[in-house]
Amino acid sequence: MTRLGILGYGNLGRGIEFAAAQNSDMELKAVFTRRDPKTLTINSNAKVYSASDLAALKDEIDVLIMCGGSATDLPQQTPEAVKYFNVVDSFDTHARIPEHFKNVDEAAKKSGKIGFISVGWDPGMFSLARLYSNAILVDGADYTFWGRGVSQGHSDAVRRIEGVQDARQYTVPVPEAVASVRNGEMPTLTTAQKHTRECYVVAKEGADKARIENEIKTMPNYFADYNTTVHFISQEEMDRDHKGLPHGGSVIRTGKTGAGNAHTHTIEYSLKLDSNPEFTSCVLVAFARAAHRMNLAGMTGAKTVFDVPPIMLLKDDPDFARAHLL
Amino acid sequence: MTRLGILGYGNLGRGIEFAAAQNSDMELKAVFTRRDPKTLTINSNAKVYSASDLAALKDEIDVLIMCGGSATDLPQQTPEAVKYFNVVDSFDTHARIPEHFKNVDEAAKKSGKIGFISVGWDPGMFSLARLYSNAILVDGADYTFWGRGVSQGHSDAVRRIEGVQDARQYTVPVPEAVASVRNGEMPTLTTAQKHTRECYVVAKEGADKARIENEIKTMPNYFADYNTTVHFISQEEMDRDHKGLPHGGSVIRTGKTGAGNAHTHTIEYSLKLDSNPEFTSCVLVAFARAAHRMNLAGMTGAKTVFDVPPIMLLKDDPDFARAHLL
Numbered sequence: 001m002t003r004l005g006i007l008g009y010g011n012l013g014r015g016i017e018f019a020a021a022q023n024s025d026m027e028l029k030a031v032f033t034r035r036d037p038k039t040l041t042i043n044s045n046a047k048v049y050s051a052s053d054l055a056a057l058k059d060e061i062d063v064l065i066m067c068g069g070s071a072t073d074l075p076q077q078t079p080e081a082v083k084y085f086n087v088v089d090s091f092d093t094h095a096r097i098p099e100h101f102k103n104v105d106e107a108a109k110k111s112g113k114i115g116f117i118s119v120g121w122d123p124g125m126f127s128l129a130r131l132y133s134n135a136i137l138v139d140g141a142d143y144t145f146w147g148r149g150v151s152q153g154h155s156d157a158v159r160r161i162e163g164v165q166d167a168r169q170y171t172v173p174v175p176e177a178v179a180s181v182r183n184g185e186m187p188t189l190t191t192a193q194k195h196t197r198e199c200y201v202v203a204k205e206g207a208d209k210a211r212i213e214n215e216i217k218t219m220p221n222y223f224a225d226y227n228t229t230v231h232f233i234s235q236e237e238m239d240r241d242h243k244g245l246p247h248g249g250s251v252i253r254t255g256k257t258g259a260g261n262a263h264t265h266t267i268e269y270s271l272k273l274d275s276n277p278e279f280t281s282c283v284l285v286a287f288a289r290a291a292h293r294m295n296l297a298g299m300t301g302a303k304t305v306f307d308v309p310p311i312m313l314l315k316d317d318p319d320f321a322r323a324h325l326l
Numbered sequence: 327m328t329r330l331g332i333l334g335y336g337n338l339g340r341g342i343e344f345a346a347a348q349n350s351d352m353e354l355k356a357v358f359t360r361r362d363p364k365t366l367t368i369n370s371n372a373k374v375y376s377a378s379d380l381a382a383l384k385d386e387i388d389v390l391i392m393c394g395g396s397a398t399d400l401p402q403q404t405p406e407a408v409k410y411f412n413v414v415d416s417f418d419t420h421a422r423i424p425e426h427f428k429n430v431d432e433a434a435k436k437s438g439k440i441g442f443i444s445v446g447w448d449p450g451m452f453s454l455a456r457l458y459s460n461a462i463l464v465d466g467a468d469y470t471f472w473g474r475g476v477s478q479g480h481s482d483a484v485r486r487i488e489g490v491q492d493a494r495q496y497t498v499p500v501p502e503a504v505a506s507v508r509n510g511e512m513p514t515l516t517t518a519q520k521h522t523r524e525c526y527v528v529a530k531e532g533a534d535k536a537r538i539e540n541e542i543k544t545m546p547n548y549f550a551d552y553n554t555t556v557h558f559i560s561q562e563e564m565d566r567d568h569k570g571l572p573h574g575g576s577v578i579r580t581g582k583t584g585a586g587n588a589h590t591h592t593i594e595y596s597l598k599l600d601s602n603p604e605f606t607s608c609v610l611v612a613f614a615r616a617a618h619r620m621n622l623a624g625m626t627g628a629k630t631v632f633d634v635p636p637i638m639l640l641k642d643d644p645d646f647a648r649a650h651l652l
Contacts, residue, residue: 018584022464043585098649118652125458125593127652128636132451134651135612135639136605138348182598257608258344259369263600265608267451270596272508274589279462282583282591286461306647310454311632313461321632323424325460326444326453 005030008067015281058084063288079107082115086291090120105302120280129251129269137255145173149247163207168242170198184264197228247276331356334393341607384410389614405433408441412617416446431628446606455577455595463581471499475573489533494568496524510590523554573602
């Protein structure tokens with residue numbers, strides 16, 4: 001049995017509750033929140049505690065799953081929490097991973113715990129797809145396509161524009177680019193050739209839609225480098241048609257082998273997800289199992305998805321896995 | 327540097343030569359053959375030895391890659407070779423994996439070596455896809471589709487029919503079945519609903535084609551449960567259009583999460599391979615690297631793809647992997 005805790009109760013925290021309930025070897029013991037615990041209604045029998053009470057529960061939880069954001073929460077919370085628990089986070093600021101790894105590694109080695117960082121699907125399962133396919137096809141090219149799915153960062157960026165009441169942004173892979181890559185053509189693709197961006201926007205009454213559309217399409221980093229379409233819709237349409245958080249994508253590597261590099265091979269790992277946070281939660285719970293097992297086996301320090309023998313993620317034992325999954 | 331040997335010089339052995347040449351940390355030292363070594367012309371600078379000389383080279387090779395067949399070679403050869411070397415084999419008789427694992431494990435623990443079994447793409451990379459997706463989506467269904475690709479076992483079976491001069495059999499997934507699975511419909515599929523079989527046959531002069539076609543279509547285990555089509559072609563057409571050994575397929579798992587299991591997720595791992603033996607060779611070489619590293623780290627015994635931290639497969643170091651692949 002692995003006793004789980006959650007720090008942070010948003011979409012991801014709620015996803016962990018569902019995922020823990022699906023795994024008979026997991027018991028969700030505690031939800032920690034920065035809000036007033038009395039104001040929180042949750043979907044399970046876990047107890048709700050203040051985030052400031054973490055240390056007091058250090059003997060009652062095997063793995064704490066970090067459900068905060070990557071921008072400001074996790075860089076501070078994960079090295080702190082790993083003083084008391086094995087932890088798993090979904091830190092996804094790719095450029096800052098080496099620094100975050102180092103901070104968590106130092107704290108985890110000191111406390112004798114395991115600190116998994118950057119677990120989820122990208123980084124996470126997509127990273128594994130990249131690593132395996134690079135280890136196999138040495139002479140090749142990598143492609144990652146995201147979507148069709150909701151980018152919360154881009155949706156937030158649109159919402160911050162004056163006159164915008166609500167917004168939802170979908171990242172969409174360009175079908176011709178995906179087809180060319182799958183076909184082993186190893187194309188060189190610009191940013192705009194890989195993805196388009198679709199925005200659904202509810203404008204405030206009387207707002208200048210032409211200005212909003214222009215501000216979106218010219219926004220640096222977020223939209224300026226892409227072909228972006230903007231659809232103005234009513235709040236009713238937004239609530240009816242754009243409530244979900246679907247996402248997904250594909251990691252594709254094509255490579256050459258043999259005499260004269262005559263043979264082409266394509267490896268593709270694809271996800272199609274109805275709910276981004278619920279799927280991410282399933283991944284986090286599987287790695288929480290591994291964190292607990294690795295720590296029981298005497299391992300400590302920061303870890304990523306690259307460091308786990310896959311068998312440690314599975315509830316079933318190795319004999320079963322060899323007989324039924326190999 | 328990992329010093330490699332090959333036991334058996336067929337399609338797979340030749341593939342290992344190419345794969346070793348693509349990996350700058352690999353050096354192919356020796357090819358062992360059951361034929362007269364003097365009669366063997368190879369594509370690299372490795373030395374050719376008789377298979378009976380294995381033991382004499384035990385200090386000059388770090389990992390021996392087993393390139394024999396699963397039916398009779400590997401069950402005998404792998405436990406024998408692991409007395410002297412770390413070994414990697416591609417044993418693919420799924421039903422006999424537990425027994426083969428046990429035999430290799432005993433011998434490898436005694437000799438202090440690593441014995442990887444069942445490495446390749448199925449078993450191998452497809453097994454990993456099944457394990458990861460089962461660990462993540464606990465409440466779901468698994469599907470494996472093979473092809474479109476050449477099944478050498480089925481091609482051989484057709485060649486054994488009286489009046490057949492040459493034959494090539496393609497396993498083909500049924501597009502409607504794949505589409506339904508990808509769509510998250512979790513269909514229950516019979517054998518015939520998942521794959522069809524296409525045979526290209528060169529009949530000997532004067533042979534009764536109707537009888538040959540009937541013998542193929544009613545052959546138990548191989549064809550009787552499938553929709554099979556038979557095309558009679560000339561030897562020229564066979565040599566021109568069916569020389570290659572392409573293969574591939576998809577492992578798909580769909581699962582449900584969330585309140586009322588309302589959300590469906592699909593994980594798919596797909597391969598499209600111009601050359602089945604060359605791709606399998608690339609996988610074997612990556613696991614040979616891991617075998618060497620694991621043994622240097624003090625590990626021994628039988629291993630499968632489930633037991634390796636993925637980072638051990640990659641030539642690049644963990645810092646590089648975290649910065650560029652995570």
